[in-house]
Amino acid sequence: xxxxxxxxCGETSGPIVIPPPRYRTVMDCExxxxxxxxxxxxxxxxxxxxxxxFLGPCPIDRQILCDWQTPRxxxxxxxxxxxxxxxxxxxxxxxxxxxxxxxxxxFERITALASRIFEAPICLVSLVDIGRxxxxxxxGLGDVRETSRQVSFCAHAIQSYEEDVFIVPDAxxxxxxxxxxxxxxPPYIRFYAGVPLKSPEGHKLGTLCxxxxxxxxxxxxxxxxxxxxxxxxxxxxxxxxxxxEMKRIVEEKSRLMACAAHDLMxxxxxxxxxxxxxxxxESFSNKLDSHQKDLMKSxxxxxxxxxxxxxxxxxxxxxxxxxxxxxxxxxxxxxxxDGEKGLVTIxxxxxxxxxxxxxxPKNVPLFIDVDEDVxxxxxxxxxxxxxxxxxxxxRTLNSILHLYCATSSCSVQ
Numbered sequence: 001x002x003x004x005x006x007x008x009c010g011e012t013s014g015p016i017v018i019p020p021p022r023y024r025t026v027m028d029c030e031x032x033x034x035x036x037x038x039x040x041x042x043x044x045x046x047x048x049x050x051x052x053x054f055l056g057p058c059p060i061d062r063q064i065l066c067d068w069q070t071p072r073x074x075x076x077x078x079x080x081x082x083x084x085x086x087x088x089x090x091x092x093x094x095x096x097x098x099x100x101x102x103x104x105x106x107f108e109r110i111t112a113l114a115s116r117i118f119e120a121p122i123c124l125v126s127l128v129d130i131g132r133x134x135x136x137x138x139x140g141l142g143d144v145r146e147t148s149r150q151v152s153f154c155a156h157a158i159q160s161y162e163e164d165v166f167i168v169p170d171a172x173x174x175x176x177x178x179x180x181x182x183x184x185x186p187p188y189i190r191f192y193a194g195v196p197l198k199s200p201e202g203h204k205l206g207t208l209c210x211x212x213x214x215x216x217x218x219x220x221x222x223x224x225x226x227x228x229x230x231x232x233x234x235x236x237x238x239x240x241x242x243x244x245e246m247k248r249i250v251e252e253k254s255r256l257m258a259c260a261a262h263d264l265m266x267x268x269x270x271x272x273x274x275x276x277x278x279x280x281x282e283s284f285s286n287k288l289d290s291h292q293k294d295l296m297k298s299x300x301x302x303x304x305x306x307x308x309x310x311x312x313x314x315x316x317x318x319x320x321x322x323x324x325x326x327x328x329x330x331x332x333x334x335x336x337x338d339g340e341k342g343l344v345t346i347x348x349x350x351x352x353x354x355x356x357x358x359x360x361p362k363n364v365p366l367f368i369d370v371d372e373d374v375x376x377x378x379x380x381x382x383x384x385x386x387x388x389x390x391x392x393x394x395r396t397l398n399s400i401l402h403l404y405c406a407t408s409s410c411s412v413q
Contacts, residue, residue, distance in 0.1 A: 023132035023146060024067060026090040027099050035087055038130060039068060067131035067148070070155045072176040078159040089158075092203040093127060096243050099134055106238045107137035110208070114231050115139050118224065120210035122187060125235050126154045127197070127206035140211070141187065151180050153211075157194040158204035165225045166207070168192040170215035191216040195232035197239065205239075208232040258317035261310035268307055275300045301352075344380045346370060 029035040069081055093099070111123040122140035126133045133152040135145050149155050156176065157166035171177040171189050182189050194209030208231055220228065278284055279296055288296070350368050 023148065024130040025099060025132065025134075026094045026130055029090075029094070032087060032091055035090060036083070039066065039083060039086065041066070067150060069150075070152075070159060071150055073156065073159060074176060077161055078156065079161060081159065089203045089205070090130065092199055092201060093129070093205045096205070096239055097246055098136060098239065098242065099127060099129060101136070103137065104242075106242075107235065108139070110231055110235050110238070111137040111139040114208065114210055114228070117227055117231075118193075118210045118220075120191075120212050122211035124154075124209050124211070125197070125206070126152070126194075126209060128152065128155055128158055128204075133206070147182070151182050153177065153182075153189070153192045154194055154207045154209060157207045157209070158196050164195055164229055165220065166192075166194050166196075167219045169217050169219050172215070187211065188213045190214055193220055193228060195228050197232060197236045199236070200240065208235045254313075254317050257313045261313040264310050265307070268303060268310065272300070272303045272307070275303060298352075344378050346374055346376055346378065 024038060026035060029038055068086060073081070107125050111125060115121070115123040120140075122138075124138050124141070125136040127136060128149060129146075130149070132146045132149050133154050135141065138144060153166075153168065160166045168174050168177060169191060171180070171183045171192065177183050177189070177192075180189075189211050191212035191214065192209060194207035196204040197206045197208060198204055208228070210228070275296065279300065285293070350370065353368065
């Protein structure tokens, strides 16, 4: 893990601003393994519990729950939470790339329509993340875009055996919710009805729900339930269409990048050839001091990195074409068995960062610290690691820049 921290050179006194809570999200997890590791972590400030197996149901009767585990889950009407199923559900949610995006008119129209049809002051398109429920649309809640998953009605809705409508006629009378801060305080929920947003693969990603500040002992009529189901399907269809459109845009960008990379290869080859001839010219090389020789080597190395970036862009585009042309068999993803992660030497990485950052005009001292636990060589994609370091450091103009190199691990059982 590489963390870059920028601190102001001069500090000023002023009021202390307490930031809002940072809920954990699947968007911070790179792949399924890192997501499993995240789900095994205890809540902040809680001592880690003994290792638990990745298989089987979650220990929902533990005194302290992880932030993704639903408290007071009624096992008579709800499915026990299971880590394997939760991993699949969250990975499916991540594929939609919808979390933490701006409001979109299509979803706003759905919640506004539902609010009018059911005469409910609050209507939400709520997506259940690791430690939060996040609202893609939040009619009636103002600027609130998320709350903790552990106080979420929607977290109960996606675990319910009921495949369609999850209804709480009066939250004051329901032992699962009567002590919730959302019931005893703003927005003072009394009535809740939600239908799971179910993906084509069967994963319940969240809900479309209506909320009232008054109880509705009668619940919803058959006609009202059907209206809510159809509105929910409209929201799910909108999410699916959005996902398909984003995939099309990404594919088009990939094609343009591959074309640009292909066009760059010819002039780049000429640059590499000229640099190579200059370095092999002894009469020219003898006139250079050590710093100038380092710059020549750095230029050649940069040209090699650009060549790799171009080739990677072309190969990725070709690979995408092959993947799209071959159907998946037995629900298995197509995997390139020849692909391996490159090796990054930490000492070389630090030297390269120092050399490149030194070229930028700046008013900052640079400190690079490597944690003693970091191995000399790590398996990673240096094309991703190095540009991130250089980009962040080059943007810092009036502060002290600290670059920390550290590793993190997760034991999988």
